[in-house]
Amino acid sequence: MGQVAWKGLFLSFFDYKTEKYVIAKNKKVGILFRVVQLSLLAYLVGWVFVVKKGYQETDTSIQSSIITKLKGVAFTNTSELGERLWDVVDYVIPPQGENVFFVVTNLIVTPNQRQGTCPESFGIPDAECLKNSDCPEGEPVVAGNGVKTGRCLKTGAVNATCEIFAWCPIEKKKNPKIPLLGKAENFTVYIKNSIRFPKFDFSKTNILETDESYLKSCRYSKDDHYCPIFHLGKIVSWAGSEFQSMAIEGGVIGIQIEWNCNLDKPASECHPHYSFARLDNKERSVSSGYNFRFAKYYRDAKGNDYRTMFKAYGIRFDIMVTGKAGKFNIIPTIINIGSGLALMGAGAFFCDLVLLYLIKKSNFYRDKKFEDVKSASKMSLNVKVNGQPKSKSQNDLDQVRLQPLEA
Amino acid sequence: MGQVAWKGLFLSFFDYKTEKYVIAKNKKVGILFRVVQLSLLAYLVGWVFVVKKGYQETDTSIQSSIITKLKGVAFTNTSELGERLWDVVDYVIPPQGENVFFVVTNLIVTPNQRQGTCPESFGIPDAECLKNSDCPEGEPVVAGNGVKTGRCLKTGAVNATCEIFAWCPIEKKKNPKIPLLGKAENFTVYIKNSIRFPKFDFSKTNILETDESYLKSCRYSKDDHYCPIFHLGKIVSWAGSEFQSMAIEGGVIGIQIEWNCNLDKPASECHPHYSFARLDNKERSVSSGYNFRFAKYYRDAKGNDYRTMFKAYGIRFDIMVTGKAGKFNIIPTIINIGSGLALMGAGAFFCDLVLLYLIKKSNFYRDKKFEDVKSASKMSLNVKVNGQPKSKSQNDLDQVRLQPLEA
């Protein structure tokens, strides 16, 4: 192209193109459009900015540390164990005071177990036998307590079981009806929670600094946020269950600590919110409850190992911390304003539909809005030339735009 | 401004502005545009709504509780320990049945350790010595077992080591080639998982309520979802490893339970999906395997402490629960429809490019689409006035729009 063409192209690069608009002086559609604009504005300001705080930048990566400490003692007096005092060291497993801890509420104790041979317990299908060959030596009992020795012991003709090599005596199958440590209901747990939102470098704990005697005697209640000392029985009832019935077979309780902080307000208005839920399967069924077995190992004077096995039922408490902090930031503000403006376009689309198809004069507006152009000479222009109509092709029209009659 | 001006401004507020469109009766571009619109519609309905379920509100904050219980016994007979029966209490650490548990597969036992002095073991660089002054009293042995006492013991001239105060005798460095508890492969783990999606208040467990005997004897398989009793050897093989070789030095296996629930369907169609992966470094190297040391503490008749130390190798199982639930909600439906409509604009942009630059009559359409306006009197209008062409400036054109010849 020549130099003039390049210059023309360069100059046309700096032309500004803007859409052409048609002003329809139809008050009904105009009012409808302003009403739509107003509702979108109300949605933008009311919902996006005020309720959802769209002008804030958020941080959901809360860093949290939990330290727990239980307090409480229970006294039991049974034929098996005699008089016994249970303190924190005895009934909390594990003792480290982390965010998951288990409180023993019921126990089956099998003391003085030693490695040796004894009959397998009743009710285990794989250990039922009629003769010695039903108990192959060395084969473990499926869902049992030991390995078969090769002998079938007739401890009563009907329920003969294999002899096994195991920790003897075997645990008896008992289903305790009353929780041994039902008094655990009155124990208390002290939950210390420190959180930090790294994006804003904001830290807080769930304890106000008060003197030691307050923290020793206060209890959490819905009104008293800043005393995180919880009564176990109340936790279970806030979770929708009853402590004494849950204590028979055990279960799992979730304690959720939620921190929703608006950092545009003072730090003192950032409170934790506690909620409680039962996490395991509530209904009494084959799969309900929570128990596990552990042992204390001893050695006698001859140096032989023996142990006391405990089948512990109880309530496990899982503490989960979640949170979200928000603080004003220019970027999400601009982005939300932009999205709001984009919605206005949807309002225009809707009003266009009304204008072009629904109202009385829609035909007229359609004609004004849509300019028909054809590339072939289908449309003629009746122009009088020297008194005679003359058809003009569209090509001529290219140069004829505002060139009416040539006299 | 005067009252009339205010009234004019007020009335003009209710005018409705709509873009002016040019209808190009070019069938090729028209068909192209409809094809683009159709593909975008197919994408919106097919991908966004059907595949990705864009009409649903989702909840990814799954609340989960896991209870595990292992079953199985193993019998060993070694010169060191004699005949021994290992049951769940012996080989699962910790015993609480949470979502992380360790199964011992191999052991080095150092019994009857007492506080005292003995030579440090060979192979520890910091304990190698030639004379007493190489072993300063009170200095801990780096990567060693005790503190130096100030004496260098010649237990053979070449490998003399410092005498240390430690739990003696020191553990011998052995690398067991055969896992002592290789039979752990046949143990089973029963995983009880209760989940809840708080946004929809939907709860489910991974166990169907069946009678106790079914759960005692069934095993998990890819077809039988509802029996969450897993054979440890099979878990390891589904994770791509072999139990007996993994059992020598230990490792970490991840069990992932995934709940993807479409709550618009019946609750019974919400199944957990189990997958298994080896989480630690597979290759045999300096950093492979998993072991730790623990001890059982005793007290003899004289009241002196002694302990048996165990170096336990084994497989740690980490159970991780993830999930997502979806349910129909009008808001994401509207948002996705809106985004789809916005994409139509992209289709129009592309077709504009074709119309204005790529087809044969593009020049014509460019002229029709872009209306040139100038603020200076560059464009003249040849209008005959009384037989003579008269140039009209643009200013005149402002009032002359549809005012042709004045005869």
Place this chain on the structure above:
Amino acid sequence: MGQVAWKGLFLSFFDYKTEKYVIAKNKKVGILFRVVQLSLLAYLVGWVFVVKKGYQETDTSIQSSIITKLKGVAFTNTSELGERLWDVVDYVIPPQGENVFFVVTNLIVTPNQRQGTCPESFGIPDAECLKNSDCPEGEPVVAGNGVKTGRCLKTGAVNATCEIFAWCPIEKKKNPKIPLLGKAENFTVYIKNSIRFPKFDFSKTNILETDESYLKSCRYSKDDHYCPIFHLGKIVSWAGSEFQSMAIEGGVIGIQIEWNCNLDKPASECHPHYSFARLDNKERSVSSGYNFRFAKYYRDAKGNDYRTMFKAYGIRFDIMVTGKAGKFNIIPTIINIGSGLALMGAGAFFCDLVLLYLIKKSNFYRDKKFEDVKSASKMSLNVKVNGQPKSKSQNDLDQVRLQPLEA
């Protein structure tokens, strides 16, 4: 409708509508528009693509496994315990080497506790008494160590306390000023971390495969990423605290391992980044520190249980692994390009404002942009018909578009 009408409707379906534009040859606004376009392009390419890597698909669901192992011994010599060597088995709780572990730095030991009666300790409000009836039998002492027996013991007239049934003797209230295991500062922890990004099936560990002697003697430093053996005292100082003062009452330290991997680069450039923070409440107050109680249980020759109780103060280390991997993918690339193009519309909106309201000739451009149409016969067309001006209503104008004078 007739067949012709249907055919017309069908053909009009394939018409292509495009907006009409007005070209304003105003160089100032044109240049402003190009500048705005250029900044948006710079933002899109510079910020969205280069800095934020908008062309990549990301995976934030990192799967991680942690194995920890501590090393170090400490020698103490106290009147209570005598000479004692503490090794890993003694001071790390729990011993499993998971991602949370506790190191004992200070201890209060209460040996040889047996179940029996003794006076409750001073300083517990609920156990203060003047006469026997202040100590009802069987009532647990609130925040105490046992249950009241019904007797008030005058161990000095002023501080009389109830007799309780508990593990006796009770723990004495001591606040140790010097950490017993202050030498724990020199212990080291070896952190093995294997991660996997499931979406890209990419695995890596935080250890380079080198020979065993390197890993035995190296220490982590900011320059040496690939030696994850940390000196405990340095960890605490990198977290902004001082080990010896933290060791008196204990605390919680967080070790964060962050993996940000760009998988478009070689795998060897994917490094973990370690950061350290103190997670618990730093200030010395009623709620600072971290301690818990545990016991070792023994049985004497007569078969009676007794225990040694430990109140352990120490530092808990919580290891948290986070990560994000990115890899080029066509879909986010297209989506971000589309969003960038949408922003250009905002630029046009702004320039429209300038053109229509702010510059000198804005009136002119407003007239060109907005085409006034009225549905009533407000606007007349002065057209001469046979020498006389004739008013034409808009209805006539519908058919009169380019039909000027009828001679």
